[in-house]
Amino acid sequence: MSGRKPPGEFALIARYFAPLAKGYPGALDLTDDAALVEVDPGCRLVVTADALVAGVHFLADDPPDLVAKKALRVSLSDLAAMGARPFAYMLTVVLPTDTAADWLERFVAGLAADQETFGLSLIGGDTVAAAGPVSLSVTALGQVPVGAELRRSAAQAGDAVFISGTVGDAALGLRILRGEVGGLASAERDHLVRRYRLPEPRLNLGSRLAGLARAAIDVSDGLVADLGHICTASGLAAVIEAAQLPLSAAARTALERDPGLMKVVLTGGDDNELLFTVPEDDRDRVRALADEIGLKLTQIGGIVEGSGVKVVDEAGAEIALGQGGWRHF
Amino acid sequence: MSGRKPPGEFALIARYFAPLAKGYPGALDLTDDAALVEVDPGCRLVVTADALVAGVHFLADDPPDLVAKKALRVSLSDLAAMGARPFAYMLTVVLPTDTAADWLERFVAGLAADQETFGLSLIGGDTVAAAGPVSLSVTALGQVPVGAELRRSAAQAGDAVFISGTVGDAALGLRILRGEVGGLASAERDHLVRRYRLPEPRLNLGSRLAGLARAAIDVSDGLVADLGHICTASGLAAVIEAAQLPLSAAARTALERDPGLMKVVLTGGDDNELLFTVPEDDRDRVRALADEIGLKLTQIGGIVEGSGVKVVDEAGAEIALGQGGWRHF
Numbered sequence: 201m202s203g204r205k206p207p208g209e210f211a212l213i214a215r216y217f218a219p220l221a222k223g224y225p226g227a228l229d230l231t232d233d234a235a236l237v238e239v240d241p242g243c244r245l246v247v248t249a250d251a252l253v254a255g256v257h258f259l260a261d262d263p264p265d266l267v268a269k270k271a272l273r274v275s276l277s278d279l280a281a282m283g284a285r286p287f288a289y290m291l292t293v294v295l296p297t298d299t300a301a302d303w304l305e306r307f308v309a310g311l312a313a314d315q316e317t318f319g320l321s322l323i324g325g326d327t328v329a330a331a332g333p334v335s336l337s338v339t340a341l342g343q344v345p346v347g348a349e350l351r352r353s354a355a356q357a358g359d360a361v362f363i364s365g366t367v368g369d370a371a372l373g374l375r376i377l378r379g380e381v382g383g384l385a386s387a388e389r390d391h392l393v394r395r396y397r398l399p400e401p402r403l404n405l406g407s408r409l410a411g412l413a414r415a416a417i418d419v420s421d422g423l424v425a426d427l428g429h430i431c432t433a434s435g436l437a438a439v440i441e442a443a444q445l446p447l448s449a450a451a452r453t454a455l456e457r458d459p460g461l462m463k464v465v466l467t468g469g470d471d472n473e474l475l476f477t478v479p480e481d482d483r484d485r486v487r488a489l490a491d492e493i494g495l496k497l498t499q500i501g502g503i504v505e506g507s508g509v510k511v512v513d514e515a516g517a518e519i520a521l522g523q524g525g526w527r528h529f
Numbered sequence: 530m531s532g533r534k535p536p537g538e539f540a541l542i543a544r545y546f547a548p549l550a551k552g553y554p555g556a557l558d559l560t561d562d563a564a565l566v567e568v569d570p571g572c573r574l575v576v577t578a579d580a581l582v583a584g585v586h587f588l589a590d591d592p593p594d595l596v597a598k599k600a601l602r603v604s605l606s607d608l609a610a611m612g613a614r615p616f617a618y619m620l621t622v623v624l625p626t627d628t629a630a631d632w633l634e635r636f637v638a639g640l641a642a643d644q645e646t647f648g649l650s651l652i653g654g655d656t657v658a659a660a661g662p663v664s665l666s667v668t669a670l671g672q673v674p675v676g677a678e679l680r681r682s683a684a685q686a687g688d689a690v691f692i693s694g695t696v697g698d699a700a701l702g703l704r705i706l707r708g709e710v711g712g713l714a715s716a717e718r719d720h721l722v723r724r725y726r727l728p729e730p731r732l733n734l735g736s737r738l739a740g741l742a743r744a745a746i747d748v749s750d751g752l753v754a755d756l757g758h759i760c761t762a763s764g765l766a767a768v769i770e771a772a773q774l775p776l777s778a779a780a781r782t783a784l785e786r787d788p789g790l791m792k793v794v795l796t797g798g799d800d801n802e803l804l805f806t807v808p809e810d811d812r813d814r815v816r817a818l819a820d821e822i823g824l825k826l827t828q829i830g831g832i833v834e835g836s837g838v839k840v841v842d843e844a845g846a847e848i849a850l851g852q853g854g855w856r857h858f
Binding site: 228231232233234235236237238239244245246247248249250251252253255256257278279281282284290291292293294323324325326327328329330331332333335337339340341342344349351352353417418429433 | 557560561562563564565566567568573574575576577578579580581582584585586607608610611613619620621622623652653654655656657658659660661662664666668669670671673678680681682746747758762
């Protein structure tokens, strides 16, 4: 841990954060200026950084352990989309000066739990007390065997487009928390809200896609936007068949009550599922992989010549996404 | 660049930040989920993270190019203290929603200039528009030959304590900006303010200290506090001779006008000079190194048995630092 800090912050680091660094010798117990990092022979380091701010990426009254886990998981999801396995992270935390010890304890407990789940160690960072909302910055470090890196740019025309898990849950969950979606049973609400608060980085899937997927990305900006990123990077276009979208039972109920929510499903973000393209002939390999790792992998469309992303209904008619949808930049 | 963001932020990344990533192929033009990083054979990766918040680490009306440079340089200074050479960094930026384009342009120009100065590339990050002050998080990546890493914990009793450059300037500069120190000539004020706003990471020195320094740290918390970190990590104590402190002409003038500012010099932070210990017999090697790299290196005291840091005047009497000074935690 580094940077200038008052005595109170040393105590805070020693008490709350240093225990999170015990598992990684190169973290030097957070007592030195920087951490020493080793990468396995034949592997390449993969690094990603995300900032999360209360009121933007999570709600100020979200449970602090889930805030901590979400902060880690959005970065882990980025590593998954590169085919990498995470092993360490740096964390900088800007906390309001009136942050309660209880909030911090629950936040650190969330980090500790996810370190266990994903085999991670904290290896450095910084804490600052300041006016303003809670602001977190995570830099996650992973490694990938040289040559096994997944990229966004290698899609080819004719590729099938697959997505893991279900789509739209997180965006619907956020709208439930905002009071914009009603009429669901309590279990359905809970499922969708949980999907917003606690994404599931698809690390197993990502590390198995080498040699199978041509292009991959994680869904964080929204299904259409993220498929758009693959298209832009690959110089191609894509068609999504709305009827093929894998929906959770809760999302299906929400859509039955308000079909207009399809736009939320298509353009909302935060699912952190993996979206990837494979040669059409390899679709059976994807299905076999789905069985093997116990994760639903659904073909939702295909890559074609052109530019942009089009969503069509069962009759093949285009579904307009309007201004809320994806646009070129 | 990763994380969920509105279309305006894509444009912002493409326009302002992607050009900063051109020099590093593994940055993938900031268009993928993460960056791919290589370390030279025989080297170890060194990583450090710092958060800087307006109103805490810099002033809201500081020139944005200097804010950018300071954000980079405090992290580079941490790498210098480990003996490492920087090559890349990740940056997350939380900007008030009303940030002017001009501010951002000058901020990015500062990053670009220091990338050139220090041979760095931006390789990833995130931008968020949110309420609250400007908040920056830098993760700097460097490398050090295996075995050449400098640590805080290897000081030995009898070591001489050296510091690079001059001490106390940055803390005096901050107090000038706050209107707490008066009576200086304009050039003196400018010198001290500049030392606060634009630290000079001692990268050449750091990379030359392998095999010479036993323990090293950069002065960010304050001279006494940072020497205290070496002492705590090494299980020893230190004595600083106040009369030996290398002071700039401006700092000397300030101290002549108000001898009470000696406490600021001893306990203020932000100088980002390197503080290191060497065996007494190697003091001539330090002096030769100083000549070679053209940087003042001054012995300011020694390591002794015990715990804590004591500052003495020319008569050998202890200078009390009071509550503002360093304390154990």
